[in-house]
Amino acid sequence: MTICVKRGSMSQSRLIPLLLLLLVACRPPGTVEPVPDGGTGQEPTPGTPPTFTVHAPAEIVSTLPLYRSVHVLLGDGRGFRERLDDSGVVRFHEPIVSGTRDVSLVMVGSTGTVQVKTWLALDGAEVWLPSFMYPQSAIPWTKQGTLSGKVTGAANPSALSVVAVGTGLYGLTTLAGDGSFSIDVRGDAPGEVDLFARETEGPGGKVLRVGLKRDIAVGSGASVSGLEVALDHPVDQSLGVTVAGGFDPEGEASATLQYILGGQLLFSTNASGQLPLSIPAVARTAPFDTLTPMLRVSVGDAATLPGGMVQTAVPVSGTSSAAVSFLNPLRITSPGVGTLEAxxxxxxxxxxxxxSPDGSAHLTEVELAATIGPGPLDWSVMAPTFITSFTPFALPADIAPVTTIPAGSYRVAATTTWRANVSGYADFFTGSAASSPYEETRTTRLRAYVELQ
Known part of the structure; x- marks a missing residue:
């Protein structure tokens, strides 16, 4: 289109705006508007429901001000990406697709370092990305009561310790040399606590005998005095540990028997040697008859190639023996890896x-991170065990100051996980797959090193 303007037919002030309007109207087809930081420029039709919703891990949402930016990417982020805000929820209005999606969290720190976490093969229209830190609860401060009394049956009262444990309750203990104690119990609400006492010896804190007094009510700051905790359970029993079947690891095993009450560790015993082995225990008589100890066994070392470490944890229902099972060791097949020294x-x-994971596991996690970090770009990936590889992609330049993994020294840390309380990989993304201290688990761990050039 040609525009002819006769000299003097209109003022310059009227001509310039008209020309600008015509230039905008005649913009060539295919011209793309710049995409602002925080999205892909594809705004949904008002009222259109999202086709895919992502809930970010709670620890990222709570520390969001510490980052320059956090983005959620679908695939490589070229088509769909959104900036995370205080809601912790990102809703995508992508075309409805069949199959699974890959989701990445791109976190840019205050110093410009980039951390990427990718979850492969996510199914469903809504997912909760699993936390990668254990939640920490604040110590309650409201005083609910004071418990005082004495521990009896100790050969060496100076080697005693006493604690109060209860749901939502926390005790601050003052212990005298003769075994008498005073405990301020604090919590957000009244409740019941249990008093646990133990006597130890030696620099390693070997437990000799223990005692437990159950179900003591606390509330309104009231005091309860005259309590007695008898050390009536010596650690004079043993638990035999054998391998149930499947992979039978070679090498020295390290075993720990943990006595847990209300999710809190009371005490533990230890043993090491070739499997089968025996580990010290206490008699499962009242009041310890209601506790289910957890047996944890590990063989190998994560930094020893090629197989690293295998671990298992199992609740012990029997009183004299327990059989444990292990996953087959994990192998890194690419890139070639070595030790820290080589x-x-x-x-x-x-x-x-x-x-190359054990196919019976639920998931594999692999992290590529700077040996001395954090590095300019560290990347971790989680996948079901039927997926055995991942190619790091170039990040969108408008959301990350570092888009590809630079040269340098890297640590490759890998794990596989099996959990008794989940049925498959998808369960980890439902928001309800919290781990339990009494859950049977099997894991492998491997740590290797590579120089990327």
Whole structure:
């Protein structure tokens, strides 16, 4: 289109706005508006429900001000990405697709370092990304009561310790040399606590005998005096530990028997040696008959190639023996890896993270992070065990100051996990797969090193 303007037919002040309007109206097809930081420029139709909703981990939402930015990406983020806000929820209005999605969390720290966490093969229209830190609760401060009394049956009263445990309650103990004690119990609400006492010896704190007094009511700041905790359970029993079947690891095993009450660890005993082995225990008579000890056994070392460490944790229902099962060791298949003292060398070009897990596990996690970190770009990935590789992609330049993994020294940390209380990989993304201290678990751990060039 040609516009002819006769000299003097209109003032310059009227001509310039008209020309600008015509230029905008005649913009060539295919011209793309710049995409502002925080999205892909694809605004949904008002009232359109989201096709995919992502809930960020709670620890990221609570520390959001510490980051320059946090974005949620679908796939490589070229098509769909959104900036995370204080709600902790991102809603995508992508075309409805069948199959699974890959989701990444791109976190840019205050110093410009980038941390990426990718979850592969997520199914469903709504997911809760699992936390990668254990939640910490604040210590309650409202005083609910004071408990006082004495521990009896100790050979050496100076080697005693006494604690109060209860749901939502916390005790601050003052202990005298003769075994008498005073405990301020604090919590947000009244309740019941149990008093636990133990006597130890030696620099390692070997437990000799224990005692437990159950169900003491506290509330309104009232005092309860004259309490007696008898050390009536010596650690004079043993629990035999054997391998139930499947993978039978070679090498020295390290075993720990933990006595847990209300989710809190009371005490533990230890043993090491070749499997089968025996570990010290207490008689399962009242009041310890209602406790279910947890047996944890590990074999190997995460930094020992090629298999690293295998671990298992199992609740012990029997009184004399327990059988444990292990996952097969995890292997890193790509890139080539070595030890901290002798790392392998690999090219960044065409970098692929590859692994070989036990197929009975629920998931694999692999992290590529700077040996001395945090690095400019650290990346971790979680996947079901039928997926055995991942290729780190270039991040969108408008959300990350570092878009590809730079050259340098890296640690490759990998784990596989099986949990008794979940049925499959998808359960980890429902928001309700919280772990329990009494849950049977099996894990493998491997830590290796590589120089990327």
């Amino acid at each position: 790392p392998a060398r690999a090219s960044r070009s065409g970098l692929v993270l590859g692994w």
